[in-house]
Amino acid sequence: MESVDFHTARALLEWQIELGADECIGDVAVDRYALPEKLAKLNQQAAKPHLTRGPVKTIERDAVAEAHAAAQAADTLEALQEAMTAFELCDLKRGARNMVFSDGIAGAPVMIVGEAPVRDEDRTGRPFVGASGQLLDRMFSAIDMGRDRKDAPVYITNILPWRPPHNRDPKPEEVAMMKPFLERHIQLANPKALVLMGNWACQSLLGKRGIARLRGQWLEVSGKPTLPMFHPAYLLRNPDAKRDAWADLLSLKAAVRK
Ligand code: URA
Numbered sequence: 001m002e003s004v005d006f007h008t009a010r011a012l013l014e015w016q017i018e019l020g021a022d023e024c025i026g027d028v029a030v031d032r033y034a035l036p037e038k039l040a041k042l043n044q045q046a047a048k049p050h051l052t053r054g055p056v057k058t059i060e061r062d063a064v065a066e067a068h069a070a071a072q073a074a075d076t077l078e079a080l081q082e083a084m085t086a087f088e089l090c091d092l093k094r095g096a097r098n099m100v101f102s103d104g105i106a107g108a109p110v111m112i113v114g115e116a117p118v119r120d121e122d123r124t125g126r127p128f129v130g131a132s133g134q135l136l137d138r139m140f141s142a143i144d145m146g147r148d149r150k151d152a153p154v155y156i157t158n159i160l161p162w163r164p165p166h167n168r169d170p171k172p173e174e175v176a177m178m179k180p181f182l183e184r185h186i187q188l189a190n191p192k193a194l195v196l197m198g199n200w201a202c203q204s205l206l207g208k209r210g211i212a213r214l215r216g217q218w219l220e221v222s223g224k225p226t227l228p229m230f231h232p233a234y235l236l237r238n239p240d241a242k243r244d245a246w247a248d249l250l251s252l253k254a255a256v257r258k
Helices: 006-018 036-047 063-073 077-086 119-124 131-141 172-189 198-206 232-237 239-257
Strands: 110-114 154-158 193-197 219-221 224-229
Touching: 063 077, 063 172, 077 172, 110 172, 110 198, 131 232, 131 239, 154 172, 172 198, 193 198, 193 239, 198 219, 198 224, 224 239, 232 239
Parallel strands: 110 154, 110 193, 193 224
Antiparallel strands: 219 224
């Protein structure tokens, strides 16, 4: 069979599922009219090992340790981006169109950590460009900061650089294996303060969730003052929470001015 790329293969599979073919029964179609000897031949063929499948070797790899080694070997943000691009152990990479590394100005006093790319970010390779990104930009422009403002810049990344399929929640193993890259990212970008947007950023860097309780409290991550805030996607669904977000933005502005 001609080989197809990931996106085409997925589209073909989804099309079959839409048609109702939701089960895979055998490698060879069953001809119910075939004479018994023809059936026996087909069964023999199906039982033959596929030529393309070599002997199966299972090599246990420690994804977190490999991520840690690759991240530590990177001395610059460019080298870190290259190391993440070359990292093959996270399955999300195979379903994503682009890796989303960062946006804004490296070296900015504020580093924002979000969750993961969704559709628009996956398409463009930039974090926070969809609806929640537009709200994020408005929130920071209200305190005279922004990803494009040379006088008061912010730097933006996510805990995962690839879009999870159907925007599902990150899996604990995905968060764990990408965390060494995120920690190195924070070290190399070296902001004055970190903002953790939402529960998943808190889960990755603080090891706990509960954003309604955590937001607005100054904590510490990698030696940096760290402020958890409601994720802009949450604020779009819960506009009443914007009052708390505004208080947190003012607290951030005061902290970085010091
Ligand atoms: N939500 C996130 O957490 N990050 C993005 O980049 C986009 C949406």
